[in-house]
Amino acid sequence: MATAAASAQPRLAPAKTDKYVDNKRKDDVRYANMIAAKAVADAVRTSLGPKGMDKMLCTAAGDVIITNDGATILNKMEVTQPASKMFVELSKSQDIVAGDGTTTVVVIAGAILKQCMNLLSKGVHPTIISEALHRASGKAVEVLTAMAVPVELSDRESLVKSASTSLNSKVVSQYSTLLAPLAVDAVLNVVDPAKPDIVDLRDIRVIRKLGGTVDDTEMVKGLVFDKKASHTAGGVTRVENAKIAVIQFQISPPKTDIEQNIVVSDYSQMDRILKEERNYILGMIKKIRATGCNVLLIQKSILRDAVTDLSLHYLAKAKIMVVKDVERDEIEFVTKTLNCLPIANIEHFREEKLGHADLVEEVPVGDGRIVKITGIKNMGRTTTVVVRGSNQLVLEEAERSLHDALCVVRCLVSKRFLIAGGGAPEIEMSRQLGAWAKTLQGMESYCIRAFAEALEVIPYTLAENAGLNPIAIVTELRNRHANGEINTGINVRKGQITNILEENVVQPLLVSTSAISLATECVRMILKIDDIVNVR
Numbered sequence: 001m002a003t004a005a006a007s008a009q010p011r012l013a014p015a016k017t018d019k020y021v022d023n024k025r026k027d028d029v030r031y032a033n034m035i036a037a038k039a040v041a042d043a044v045r046t047s048l049g050p051k052g053m054d055k056m057l058c059t060a061a062g063d064v065i066i067t068n069d070g071a072t073i074l075n076k077m078e079v080t081q082p083a084s085k086m087f088v089e090l091s092k093s094q095d096i097v098a099g100d101g102t103t104t105v106v107v108i109a110g111a112i113l114k115q116c117m118n119l120l121s122k123g124v125h126p127t128i129i130s131e132a133l134h135r136a137s138g139k140a141v142e143v144l145t146a147m148a149v150p151v152e153l154s155d156r157e158s159l160v161k162s163a164s165t166s167l168n169s170k171v172v173s174q175y176s177t178l179l180a181p182l183a184v185d186a187v188l189n190v191v192d193p194a195k196p197d198i199v200d201l202r203d204i205r206v207i208r209k210l211g212g213t214v215d216d217t218e219m220v221k222g223l224v225f226d227k228k229a230s231h232t233a234g235g236v237t238r239v240e241n242a243k244i245a246v247i248q249f250q251i252s253p254p255k256t257d258i259e260q261n262i263v264v265s266d267y268s269q270m271d272r273i274l275k276e277e278r279n280y281i282l283g284m285i286k287k288i289r290a291t292g293c294n295v296l297l298i299q300k301s302i303l304r305d306a307v308t309d310l311s312l313h314y315l316a317k318a319k320i321m322v323v324k325d326v327e328r329d330e331i332e333f334v335t336k337t338l339n340c341l342p343i344a345n346i347e348h349f350r351e352e353k354l355g356h357a358d359l360v361e362e363v364p365v366g367d368g369r370i371v372k373i374t375g376i377k378n379m380g381r382t383t384t385v386v387v388r389g390s391n392q393l394v395l396e397e398a399e400r401s402l403h404d405a406l407c408v409v410r411c412l413v414s415k416r417f418l419i420a421g422g423g424a425p426e427i428e429m430s431r432q433l434g435a436w437a438k439t440l441q442g443m444e445s446y447c448i449r450a451f452a453e454a455l456e457v458i459p460y461t462l463a464e465n466a467g468l469n470p471i472a473i474v475t476e477l478r479n480r481h482a483n484g485e486i487n488t489g490i491n492v493r494k495g496q497i498t499n500i501l502e503e504n505v506v507q508p509l510l511v512s513t514s515a516i517s518l519a520t521e522c523v524r525m526i527l528k529i530d531d532i533v534n535v536r
Helices: 002-008 023-045 070-076 082-097 102-121 126-147 156-167 173-190 267-290 309-317 328-338 392-414 424-438 443-454 457-465 470-482 509-528
Strands: 055-058 064-067 204-210 218-220 222-225 238-247 295-299 321-326 355-365 368-376 383-389 417-420 488-491 496-499 506-508
Touching: 023 070, 023 082, 023 102, 023 509, 055 070, 064 070, 064 392, 070 082, 070 102, 082 102, 082 509, 102 126, 102 443, 102 457, 102 509, 126 417, 126 424, 126 443, 126 509, 156 173, 156 392, 156 506, 173 204, 173 218, 173 383, 173 392, 204 368, 204 392, 218 222, 222 328, 222 383, 238 321, 238 328, 267 309, 295 328, 309 321, 321 328, 328 355, 328 368, 383 392, 392 506, 392 509, 417 424, 417 509, 424 443, 424 457, 424 470, 424 488, 457 470, 457 488, 470 488, 470 496, 506 509
Parallel strands: 204 383, 238 295, 295 321
Antiparallel strands: 055 064, 218 383, 222 368, 238 355, 355 368, 417 506, 488 496
């Protein structure tokens, strides 16, 4: 009865200040995000450095890619967890900003996440960790900038050293002595004195050609088309003192705008149609020939054939060399290189719109042929690189490696400072941030110390991937830096600690500063997420 009476009494209404917060769910979501993102970082960690392992990527179509480029590995990886996708985007961001350090940025972010998990398990609030990481990132960039050595674009040797360092960790590292100077020369060729801090890599065209070895890779001061000239009716394949036209119209009989059928009832009408077609094409070719043009670059047409066998026959008779099916997106590069204007209509065909070159010829390369234009008059600031390789896998990896080397030189053009490689900047940042953390108070001090420890993952991983004792190497490295040897790093080839600047292992400042900033920014975003909501 007493129990029944007690249950009959009305319950007290909860105070307005009382509230129920399910922190368990938030912690679970945050923890799941961190575990997933860290798994991505661990997947590419073994690819870091000159002694890093390569990954074999197999696509659904059965294609195979062998690479140790972080951006390529993550881009091809099938990632479904949202936080893991943030690490893939992080690698892409680093590729856009610096072009190199795509593996480094993900490994650093993974190490910072691991330290954040430890701090969260001790009860530190995510917002406090986030603010501390932001301050630590700013201080780390200051440390890097203080370590940097200024470099001039006239100092070609330093630029080559930096490009070589980027190539040393690639599959094609044995060709770094060829590719590094080639990358430097290609970038310096396209630097505009009016805008000395800006390099557009779209002005450097890389063409892959199967056959030969990477040693056969060459830079062409001119223009190269990965297709052969027209051989129909004995077409011309070599022209000296060329006058080149880039045309965007068709040298073929016109078609009506709407689909129509013409019924021809007798042979005389058929002959008349063919005669009109011949006269139409001949009229166009006479206009082209009248300007002195002897090389035609014809844009690929989607409406109808850009050229017919009949027009190719007449062009061959007129001794005009024809390169057809030039892609629409190549036209801008071609006209900039030749310093000419694209011609959209036969009525606008003028001599002043033509480009001039000493030689246009078709040359055999590997198992195919290419058209090479050299000695261009008033050539635009562009360059072309023909990459060679014995098989498709090597060819693709050589192109990716060359792209990274070009990006490194571009970084040095936009921010002209070099720093040592081999884990030296990371250890120096870790040491100075650790010392700075001791001067601070409260939770912030713990968070910054954790950030400093996370940076040691780079030298640790470099040593681990090279088969060295990582604990002994990192401890010795710390000791040397504490004694003021700030350019001391891990020489993985000799398996010992040396002055890394003297070993010519250098990298652009922009690669390291962007890696630290982007990694910290990504980790802070993951930290702030406490729930995942699926929306329609």
